[in-house]
Amino acid sequence: MRAEPAVPAAALAAIRAPFDLLGAETVDAPILQPLGLLLDLAGEAMRARLFVVQAAGGEETCLRPDFTVPVVRQHLESGREAGRYYYEGKAFRAALGADQPDEFRQIGLERFAADGETLEADAEIAALAWASAAAGGRGDLTLHLGDIALFSAFLETQGLAPPLAARLKRVAARPRLLAAELTRAGTEAPVDDNGRLADLLAGLSEADAAGLLEEVWSLAGVEPVGGRGAAEIAQRLIRRAEAARAPTLTVAQAEAVRRFLAVDDAPDAAFAAVRAIAGKSADLEAALAAWGRRLELLAAAGVPADRLRFATALGHAFDYYDGLTFEVRSAVLAPDRAVAVGGRYDGLPARLGGTAAVRAVGCMVRPWRAWAGGEA
Amino acid sequence: MSAPLIVAVPSKGRLKEQVEAWLSDCGLSLSVSGGSRGYMARLEGLPGVQVRLLSAGDIAEALDVGEVHLGMTGEDLLRERGGDIDARILLLRALGFGRADLVVAVPKSWLDVETMADLEEVGHELVARTGRRMRVATKYLVQTRTFFARHGVADYRITESGGATEGAPAAGSAELVVDITTTGATLVANGLKVLSDGVILKSQVHLTASLRADWGGGQLAVAERLLRTIEARALAHDSAILTWPADPRDAQVVQGLVARGATRRPNGLLTPVDKIAEASIALAGAGIGPVTASSPDFVYDAGCVSYEALLARVEN
Numbered sequence: 001m002r003a004e005p006a007v008p009a010a011a012l013a014a015i016r017a018p019f020d021l022l023g024a025e026t027v028d029a030p031i032l033q034p035l036g037l038l039l040d041l042a043g044e045a046m047r048a049r050l051f052v053v054q055a056a057g058g059e060e061t062c063l064r065p066d067f068t069v070p071v072v073r074q075h076l077e078s079g080r081e082a083g084r085y086y087y088e089g090k091a092f093r094a095a096l097g098a099d100q101p102d103e104f105r106q107i108g109l110e111r112f113a114a115d116g117e118t119l120e121a122d123a124e125i126a127a128l129a130w131a132s133a134a135a136g137g138r139g140d141l142t143l144h145l146g147d148i149a150l151f152s153a154f155l156e157t158q159g160l161a162p163p164l165a166a167r168l169k170r171v172a173a174r175p176r177l178l179a180a181e182l183t184r185a186g187t188e189a190p191v192d193d194n195g196r197l198a199d200l201l202a203g204l205s206e207a208d209a210a211g212l213l214e215e216v217w218s219l220a221g222v223e224p225v226g227g228r229g230a231a232e233i234a235q236r237l238i239r240r241a242e243a244a245r246a247p248t249l250t251v252a253q254a255e256a257v258r259r260f261l262a263v264d265d266a267p268d269a270a271f272a273a274v275r276a277i278a279g280k281s282a283d284l285e286a287a288l289a290a291w292g293r294r295l296e297l298l299a300a301a302g303v304p305a306d307r308l309r310f311a312t313a314l315g316h317a318f319d320y321y322d323g324l325t326f327e328v329r330s331a332v333l334a335p336d337r338a339v340a341v342g343g344r345y346d347g348l349p350a351r352l353g354g355t356a357a358v359r360a361v362g363c364m365v366r367p368w369r370a371w372a373g374g375e376a
Numbered sequence: 377m378s379a380p381l382i383v384a385v386p387s388k389g390r391l392k393e394q395v396e397a398w399l400s401d402c403g404l405s406l407s408v409s410g411g412s413r414g415y416m417a418r419l420e421g422l423p424g425v426q427v428r429l430l431s432a433g434d435i436a437e438a439l440d441v442g443e444v445h446l447g448m449t450g451e452d453l454l455r456e457r458g459g460d461i462d463a464r465i466l467l468l469r470a471l472g473f474g475r476a477d478l479v480v481a482v483p484k485s486w487l488d489v490e491t492m493a494d495l496e497e498v499g500h501e502l503v504a505r506t507g508r509r510m511r512v513a514t515k516y517l518v519q520t521r522t523f524f525a526r527h528g529v530a531d532y533r534i535t536e537s538g539g540a541t542e543g544a545p546a547a548g549s550a551e552l553v554v555d556i557t558t559t560g561a562t563l564v565a566n567g568l569k570v571l572s573d574g575v576i577l578k579s580q581v582h583l584t585a586s587l588r589a590d591w592g593g594g595q596l597a598v599a600e601r602l603l604r605t606i607e608a609r610a611l612a613h614d615s616a617i618l619t620w621p622a623d624p625r626d627a628q629v630v631q632g633l634v635a636r637g638a639t640r641r642p643n644g645l646l647t648p649v650d651k652i653a654e655a656s657i658a659l660a661g662a663g664i665g666p667v668t669a670s671s672p673d674f675v676y677d678a679g680c681v682s683y684e685a686l687l688a689r690v691e692n
Contacts, residue, residue, distance in 0.1 A: 040508070043532075047517075224483065224567070225566070225568075226482065228486060228498075
């Protein structure tokens, strides 16, 4: 394993200072995290980057790849509604042969609140990441902003068939599937062999459809295994046939999606481009108005306007972000080596057993990348 | 400077028999030292080779880390070593046996799942509805992960399986499997079907070189002899010698045949096996005959593709 060199104490203190100003509660997280939970949240693709540790006969654990999940769990266990938590320590991710350390220091903050004040919280956390990163002394930083939810609002403006819109939202974070969907634009929907069975099932009640499917199984000599019941499979056969018959994207719609996802510009220009591509829509206007407010708050918090960019496709390795996303990047470090990253993840606490009302946003800074004398 | 060329050969089962038969067909019989249970051997007629008898999985590992120079094992096991395996090993020659497919198989009762795209959707719906991820039983973690990622399937979990993977869905410990199959009969018997685009790898046994092994002690010269012999035998299987009484009228016919892959001999031709009939009929048509066809034991080409490929990789 390769560890990052240490950042000099004075530089580290400067990078840490903006966090101290917020008066958050200091927390720590166990270095050993339950492997199963992290894979459930992040997906199997994450496994290759985790250091798996297991004592003889014990549960499989891994070295913490970040602090967000353990901090969310601690917050939920506390039973409190709101909280600001500040942490600092080593995190571990396998570099997979890349010329990068596997062990690195993170300083971060997670903020939880009930409904309301989400824009203020977004701006506070993004401005914090900016201030901390900038304290490292690099003069070449840019704050890249994005919004996972904006894609949904944009799709609403395109008048797509519901199954198609659902599929696009699902594949938005998966470049290969998205590219396939866009390439298919304007072609005929493929013919589906199970279409006739699906037509039969569609005319029945849910219980009768399940019963019919069971008869089909027994006629074909199929022993049902593998957890999914007849009702579930029958309903999906119907949806699948509907989706197959639903029109694919038109060439014009695909072009609009491509242009939307390519937007990466100074915020005002980016939002003007989004409006030009999408046309009029109340939802989209509301989302863009919220961005206007966020930008005001960021300016008030001292983030220079000429250091901001907005990209519609800004995504992250963990797929739990569902609103604002941001990264602070240095001009001399590759885009995948962000100095700081963060975003809103309102859906994650509920997946970890919390109530749906908890709103969450957080950020993390890598001091070795923030410090001007650090990573090159 | 003459360290031995270390060659790993499967130590048991059908694979051992097949590799031994193939070697002795090449005129390179194994002679096991230390009795029939020995784990070291020599190749008759090829000094400078030390044979190690290992399990197929251990051969893949030994090639990967460079403990042996050459080895014969399944591509599925080599690919499972993970990372950029093609930077560490070089597949020299497919041997045509030990064929098996690594496939994604789902319950036959899943009438709504035919492709990886269906699987992606089912996995996504499951996690959205229940928070649980679809479980995939396999012992091929690396290839499963790569293949699923290539198809954009993200919402799943791997359940590591030691043996009898295909029984996992029936036992309730997984929803689907990624496993090796030769005929598919075991999968069918367990109520499973292979997805239409679910073949991850069509595997067979390959003669494989380790690029991490130390090739600096004269092993290349021994490897060249071994590879030339192997290629000469393989080419011989694919070739035939045609001879006929010398005849001045043959020049034009022979020219045509040479243009299609044959080589001129003093009183005949060396031709690919599948061209025997065509060539003989062409000769007969020109009034030349009788034509005798025989098969050579070895055909040594001027070049040796596998050796040249190896040389190019280990010299850098």
